[in-house]
Amino acid sequence: MKLVTAIIKPFKMDDVRTALSDIGVQGITVTEVKGFGRQRGHTELYRGAEYVVDFLPKLKLEIAVADEQVEPTLEAIIGAANTGKIGDGKIFVSSLEQVIRIRTGETGESAV
Numbered sequence: 394m395k396l397v398t399a400i401i402k403p404f405k406m407d408d409v410r411t412a413l414s415d416i417g418v419q420g421i422t423v424t425e426v427k428g429f430g431r432q433r434g435h436t437e438l439y440r441g442a443e444y445v446v447d448f449l450p451k452l453k454l455e456i457a458v459a460d461e462q463v464e465p466t467l468e469a470i471i472g473a474a475n476t477g478k479i480g481d482g483k484i485f486v487s488s489l490e491q492v493i494r495i496r497t498g499e500t501g502e503s504a505v
């Protein structure tokens with residue numbers, strides 16, 4: 394199993410959620426975050442306004458997936474979140490040791 398952590402532009406959330414639902418992703422955790430990438434100190438557009446600040450609002454998505462779902466998940470996020478402009482975001486993929494579904498006690502991939 395893998396934990397896919399994606400930082401995206403907030404206005405792309407609906408498109409990304411739809412793309413992930415379409416490939417059968419079972420759950421998503423979303424957190425409002427702030428961050429910066431390589432253009433720190435330079436301008437980036439957010440809702441039509443230019444910001445010259447270190448931190449810009451982003452959404453962090455956390456998605457636990459079975460191994461065979463990793464590639465479709467990455468493709469769905471990239472396809473939906475890509476505008477081709479700076480600040481589109483980044484995806485981190487980490488190993489995930491265990492998942493436990495609290496209600497049923499299921500563990501592993503069947504609990505994802």
Ligand SMILES: Nc1ncnc2c1ncn2[C@@H]1O[C@H](COP(=O)(O)OP(=O)(O)OP(=O)(O)O)[C@@H](O)[C@H]1O
Pocket residue numbers: 400427428429430431432449451478479480481482483
């Ligand atoms: N190395 C990193 N570690 C942790 N978070 C990062 C890292 N790089 C980017 N992020 C997060 O992703 C958000 C978007 O990054 P961004 O897309 O601007 O990356 P970039 O490398 O500058 O690419 P681009 O040149 O396309 O803008 C940042 O605001 C930050 O929250």
Ligand SMILES: [Mg+2]
Pocket residue numbers: 429430431432479480481
């Ligand atoms: Mg950037």
